[in-house]
Amino acid sequence: MISFFNRASIFSVIATCFFIPFSTAFTALFSTMAVLFWFLSGRFLNFPKILKNYPTALVSLLLFFLFIIGLLYSPAELSDALSNLKKYRELLFLPIVISLLDGRPGAKSNAINSFIAGCIFLMLVSFFMKFGIIPSDRYGNSLVYHITHSFFMALLAFWSAHRTADSKQYRYFWLCVTLAALANISYVAPGRIGMLVLIVLGLLFCTQRFSFRMQIAAVLILSGLCSALYYSSDNISSRINKAIAEVRAYEHEHGCSRTSMGMRLDWYIDCVTLFQKKPLFGYGTGGFAVAHDKLIKGTGVQRTDNPHNEYLFIAVQLGSVGLFLFLLLFFLALLKSSKMVRPDGWLLQGVVISMATGCLLNSFLYDSQQGHFFAFLAAVLLASSQRHSLTFFRTGENFRTISNKF
Structure with a gap:
């Protein structure tokens, strides 16, 4: 029976990774199953051994516990605060998947x-929608929101x-996938955050x-490609052009900003104001919406439950x-x-x-798909950090070796 549960837990992790890009429902289902079988x-x-051997897992758990403590002093209704806490459950998934x-x-x-x-799969569905092979969904030419x-x-x-760089047998296949992904993000998907990332x-x-x-040569080529x-x-x-125009036209006068970038800039400035009032422990879990509502009362600033900056x-x-624990989480993973x-x-x-880049313009840890992506994929790579490299990468001469010859 234990052997079955072990296999079922691994299957749940693998299934979660498959559904992360295009289905929040199945992602939630299989991630929950992974915890159950764990x-x-x-x-x-x-x-305990995982938390000792993987500092990233420990920090992730500490940040989640801090969100739990934040429930105690949050001005939000308990139901709203708990709903907010649930959004950060990915912080628990990271150490669990490593385990x-x-x-x-x-x-x-x-x-x-x-x-x-x-x-x-998400890319192919997008192309099929673009060319009318299958009908477009509510998100246009995708199964998910354009940012995602x-x-x-x-x-x-x-x-x-x-x-493409490391595989010999399937190099041309992966080259085609790379070019197709570039074409999709350039000519099909309108998400600016994806372009920045x-x-x-x-x-x-x-x-x-x-x-x-x-x-130096690669950066010049990349710049030329971006221009083209x-x-x-x-x-x-x-x-x-729309983003640039919105930023140029922005004025921090409450009620004047109704564009995507304008609202974000309003919220960012308001966040700094709120942070200055309670810089050490903040307003508590779910406290942003309550504090922000009070701050913008009587103004024309758009209400929001998150400022689109994690x-x-x-x-x-x-x-x-x-904030320190969140930055430390990224730092330890990079280290x-x-x-x-x-x-x-x-x-x-x-x-x-x-x-880290996406969190500059969106609350990606708060968002389900991006949050699950970080927790599961970071955990998958960290869990075998002492092992050999991935089996699907063939040993061979990579780009760095080639470039060193010049």
């Missing part, structure tokens, strides 16, 4: 393959580019794969203590990535950097 299999007994996968390197390959397959879609397309381009991940890829001399896409894609140019959101709720075998460490860097 208990039934007895893997929870190794939790499930610790010492099981084979599960890591399957989990990552499953996530990539989910991203490819573009984010996962940027990740797909980054991960498949690494596979794509640029950041592109720069990260250059630093990971090329020598310093080649990095800007002038050839109305999807990109119109979204960027750093400011946590800072207002949990103060500088919570560990620098000591991991390649390409595992590079992929973990991509997970952290993409999440």
Whole structure:
């Protein structure tokens, strides 16, 4: 029976990774099953060892406990505060998934393959909708909101580019996937956050794969590619021009900002004001909405339950203590990535950097799909950080080796 629960827990993790890019319902279902089988299999007994051996898991757990403490002094109704706490359950998933996968390197390959397959499925559905093969959904040419879609397309381009570099047998297949993901985010998906994450991940890829001399050439090529896409894609140019126009037209006068960027700037300024009033422990879990409502009373600022910036959101709720733990979570994961075998460490860097970038303009830890992505994929890579590199990467001459010859 224990053997069955162990297999079921691994299957649940793999299934969760597949559904993360396009289904919140199935992601919630299988992630819950993973926790259930974690208990039934007895893997929870190794939790103290996990927290000792994985500092990232410990910090994630501490941040979640801080959210629990935040319930005690939150001005929000208990039901609202608990609903807010539930949004951050991904902080629990990270150490639990590490506990499930610790010492099981084979599960890591399957989990990552499953996530990539989910991203490819999302991309194919998007193209089918674009060309009228299947009807468009309520989100347009995607199964998910455009911010979420573009984010996962940027990740797909980054991960498949690494596979292109390291795989000999399937190199051209992964090259086609990379180009298809770039085409999707450039000509189909309107999400600006995905475009930003794509640029950041592109720069990260250059630093990971090329020598310093080649990095300069790669950045120039990347800049030229961005320029070409800007002038050839109305999807990109119109979204960027709109963002620039909204920022230029912004004035912090309550009631004057109703654009996407204008509302965000209003909320960011309000967050700084709220943080200055309670800088140490903040307003408590779920306290942002209550505090912000009081601050904007009698003004024309748009009401919101989160400011679309995870750093400011946590800072207002949990103060500088919570913000420190959140930043420490990213820092420890990056620190560990620098000591991991390649390409595992590079992929973990991509997970952290993409999440950290997205959190500048959205509350990604608060959001279900991006939050699950960070918790599960970071855990999958961390859990086997002492193991050999992923089996689907073939040993061979990578871009860095080639570039060093020049």
